[in-house]
Amino acid sequence: MxxxxxxxxxxxxxxxxxxxxxxxxxxxxxxxxxxxxxxxxxxxxxxxxxxxxxxxxxxxxxxxxIGLIVKHIDDNGFIRFAKLGGVPDHVLLGQRVKVHGVKGVVRGVIGCKAIHVMKEDERKQLVTYDKMFIDVGARSKREVEDLGVKLGSPITIEKELVMLGNGLVCGxxxxxxxxxxxxxxxxxxxxxxxxxxxxxxxxxxxxxxxxxxxxxxxxxxxxxxxxxxxxxxxxxxxxxxxxxxxxxxxxxxxxxxxxxxxxxxxxxxxxxxxxxxxxxxxxxxxxxxxxxxxxxxxxxxxxxxxxxxxxxxxxxxxxxxxxxxxxxxxxxxxxxxxxxxxxxxxxxxx
Ligand SMILES: [Zn+2]
Structure with a gap:
């Protein structure tokens, strides 16, 4: 191979x-x-x-x-997370993630409030990970739990490995x-x-x-x-x-x-x-x-x-x-x- x-x-x-x-x-x-x-x-x-x-x-x-772990699931079905290892905050936003629940992988995305509604000084600041959350499309904590996701479920970033020029690979x-x-x-x-x-x-x-x-x-x-x-x-x-x-x-x-x-x-x-x-x-x-x-x-x-x-x-x-x-x-x-x-x-x- x-x-x-x-x-x-x-x-x-x-x-x-x-x-x-x-x-x-x-x-x-x-x-x-x-x-x-x-x-x-x-x-x-x-x-x-x-x-x-x-x-x-x-x-x-x-x-x-390096990755994340489920720390809290709120009543509306959004997930808060802690970091496992040295994850820089600025690389997290907008990443698609895999939440590894007991029933298999659940897809989600790391969100925060849109730039349009940020105040002028907010726009200039780094959004820190404690202001972010994971959206798996659920409407309640119950729905998230029904998918097999619970406190402590590990989370990885979804990313395909690709070839760049000159024999370099990116992933x-x-x-x-x-x-x-x-x-x-x-x-x-x-x-x-x-x-x-x-x-x-x-x-x-x-x-x-x-x-x-x-x-x-x-x-x-x-x-x-x-x-x-x-x-x-x-x-x-x-x-x-x-x-x-x-x-x-x-x-x-x-x-x-x-x-x-x-x-x-x-x-x-x-x-x-x-x-x-x-x-x-x-x-x-x-x-x-x-x-x-x-x-x-x-x-x-x-x-x-x-x-x-x-x-x-x-x-x-x-x-x-x-x-x-x-x-x-x-x-x-x-x-x-x-x-x-x-x-x-x-x-x-x-
Ligand atoms: Zn290493």
Whole structure:
């Protein structure tokens, strides 16, 4: 199956943090017959093991996406919601959504009052999510409940993955379904030299929760996260804010963090970082290095497990992260598959 098809299927499946079941169905179907072991842990992570050997390499790609959850249904049948993960308010308005009720998917739209009736100063202000609601076409709370929707039902954005020019694809949840697709494809192609624990982690977007527990149970010798990172190759962003570019190869992380001073993030283990650089050069693929502020990955949790785990990150550069219309390059994804296959088939940096 071409990588494009796999990315499309994963991008269009639904799985906000804590409700990742549908994505796992896709992952399991594609891994069937290609791995030695496939199991879930008590928290909900899916773990695929391939290869023998003395050392364990844990590779994490998160299956959860940012989204929403039903918080309240009013008497007139309108739904108020809370966010699951870092959803910017300004990308929500007008989105069509899928509310995942117990009787199946219910379509809806995120509404707010029309611009025509906004006062002059209101028009200039960002409409915040607490001023928005979801309209599923129901006339009462009872009608909403009859559709199977109730407090706690997860909500995803409805978005088809499409091709843009120059081998770029645009869709929702490419953070990190593009990474999930890459990990599946690499597992299929590789004959690992060590024990690869490919972990499809849950609840990354709400605080690296799945990676935290799985790193403890697997006890890896080396940890890697496969994720997406901020590309700055478009208008209204300065090159020094996000120097990596879409289409210029996978990104090998030097350091990241959520706050000033790179707090809460990861300083990639120098041996792991250099190992990835050497592998990329060995197979002659382009790569980019980065220091990034404003986010981190599962690797930040993995490195702190038990007595510490040497950890690193390889990412796909992505435009418009957390916008429900993220853009990545298929060429970058293919090169990242090659890099991972090489990593699986090479000695670990320990
Ligand atoms: Zn991510």
């Amino acid at each position: 071409p990588l494009y098809e796999l990315i499309k299927e994963l991008s269009e499946s639904s799985g906000v943090a804590g409700f990742e079941g549908e994505v796992f169905d896709v992952v399991k179907r594609h891994l069937n017959g290609f791995v030695d072991e496939l199991y879930s842990d008590g928290f909900g992570n899916l773990i695929a093991v391939k290869g023998k050997g003395k050392y364990k390499l844990l590779v994490a790609a998160h299956v959860d996406e 929702k949840s490419l953070d990190d379904r593009a990474g999930v697709a890459v990990l599946i494809e690499a597992l299929k192609r590789a004959s690992p030299r060590h024990k690869v624990y490919a972990v499809f982690t849950v609840q990354e977007e709400v605080g690296l929760r799945g990676a935290t527990v799985v790193a403890y149970s697997v006890k890896p010798d080396v940890g890697l996260a496969i994720d997406t990172t901020i590309a700055g190759d478009h208008p209204e962003i300065a090159v020094h804010e996000a120097p990596v570019k879409v289409g210029f190869g996978p990104v090998i992380l030097v350091a990241d963090g959520r706050r000033d001073g790179l707090g809460g993030g990861l300083i990639a283990h120098p041996k792991v970082r250099q190992w990835l650089v050497n592998l990329a050069e060995d197979i002659n693929i382009p790569y980019q290095l980065e220091v990034v502020e404003g986010g981190t990955t599962d690797a930040a949790a993995i490195q702190l497990s038990r007595q510490g785990v040497p950890a690193g990150v390889v990412s796909l550069p992505a435009r418009y992260l957390h916008s429900f219309s993220e853009v990545v390059s298929l060429a970058d994804a293919e090169n990242l598959v090659k890099l991972l296959v090489k990593a699986f088939e090479s000695d670990l940096p320990i």
